[in-house]
Amino acid sequence: MKLKWAKIAVLLVMAACAAVAGFLFHEQRVYREAVAASPHLTQVKKLSDYSPAIKGTVNDCNVYVFDSGVPGGTALLIGGTHAEEPVALVSALVFTENLKVTQGRVFVIHRVNTSASTNTRLGEAYPRFFHVEAPWGVQKWRMGDRVANPLDSWPDPEVYIHYPSGQNLAYMDIRNLNRNWPGKADGLLTERTTFAAMELIRQEGVDLTIDFHEAELEYPVENTIVAHERGNEVAAMTSMMLTSQTFRVPIGMEFSPKALHGLSHREVGDHSDAVSYLFEVAEPMLDRIRGITDEELLMSGKDRFVMKAGEHNLLYAPIDESGWPFDLRIARHVTTAQTLIQVNNMLHPDQAILMEGIPSYQDILDQGTGAFLRDPAAAPPEQVYYD
């Protein structure tokens, strides 16, 4: 009799745990992220406007369009490739909420792999959400995983064979958006997403793409611009200018490997006329040797275990007591994107894009990212969108 009641008690406890977990997962999956777009936004399209391959899926994301109406170049800024790298999302958002384009066009995507933002990494205890304080209140976003949610893309193959190269990759990389370029119209979710993004790039005649990322300090490709070979000179000059004049920690440059397939910096350049770039910035929370994995670490970028690794020369980026705070990481990405576009204007005047309204590196450091986010509750309803 006692055993029976013990079993019932265990079942009830398990059911309660499942109910709480289910509620938390559901809350993360359905949370809508508000965007109070710049008044100079000209149009919001859906990714499926460029290919039906993605229509009706969670990855049919918003595409924010800034068209000056003046002939010039076209840039595409991509955030959200890896949802556990939140600076990529917010850097893109800083453009959408502040940008005015006076020549050429700029397209912005915040959540190119929305599905990845609706789950979390198993066993890593990531926070489900992260927050930024603004003068008007607090803005909140989902903190997701590197790969798409298995609820949206399942099952994974035994071995993921990249299309069209035929290169073998790890099975879970079929859900890693930055292993699936240039995509496949009848493939799995992330393949279809990149296929639709490639259609956007081809149909809109995009001249350059920038894919925002963050990386652990243990990773050798760190604080850098990875460039397709057609962008080597623009990336080199951008790196030299920022290192010389703006950044305390230098930003480097890397050539995109020709034999490593599926990455945006390789495939976008190979399969379209656009020149593809990928930016990396240091994010201690992604390091394997980090301590407590909470929102405090995500935002401050301070971790004594990562610092200890640095003292033993085990890292590819410097770190000290000041860490790698969120605002610094945002400032680097936003400034690198602006500078790269300016350098591209100099070297390719026919692709000129002139932008206004974007905060400077020092503005973001001095005032914080929140100072450049608009209040969705106070913005005119026609300027508010949801990712």
Next chain:
Amino acid sequence: MKKTALMLFLALLVLSLCAVAEAPPEETKLEGPYLVTTCGQSPGAVMVGMSAMQAGAKATYNNALTAETFEPGEFKTLIVTAGTSMKGMGAAGTDINAEIERCLGVIKAAREAGLKIVGAHIEGMARRTDSSDAASIEAVMAEADVILVVTDSDSDGFFTAYAKEHEKPLIVVKDALEIGKVL
């Protein structure tokens, strides 16, 4: 009036002495046109090329240059940038041993053609992290007539000590963007 003239004379004297003191020694004077390559497929050679272009110096970079394809033409100086990139070597389908062999061949051919050899390290501590970087630096600097580095690359004094030990002239510039000023 005499006092003013004397002060002016002294000021001019001081200025001219400063100018003499700051003039680069003959051994560190670099002469173009420049041929640039990389030992380790890092973007260093591209950066030298871009910095030279901005400064109005004539520089040509070729990361696939070999002793066989080397043409001295009008080049006066060969610059080889050290420090490696795994992505870059992957992109070029090569490795550090092949890179060192290629660059030593180019250096030999350039020296025979009368070019001055500059060993450069211009991408900072980010290109001094592993054994490939060390091998690239060791191979290039051993053959250099002049060493050219940015401040960050020498932040631990490695190149200053190396140049002193091997009695090679050393040029230190603030960063890669400033390279053009010494070309």
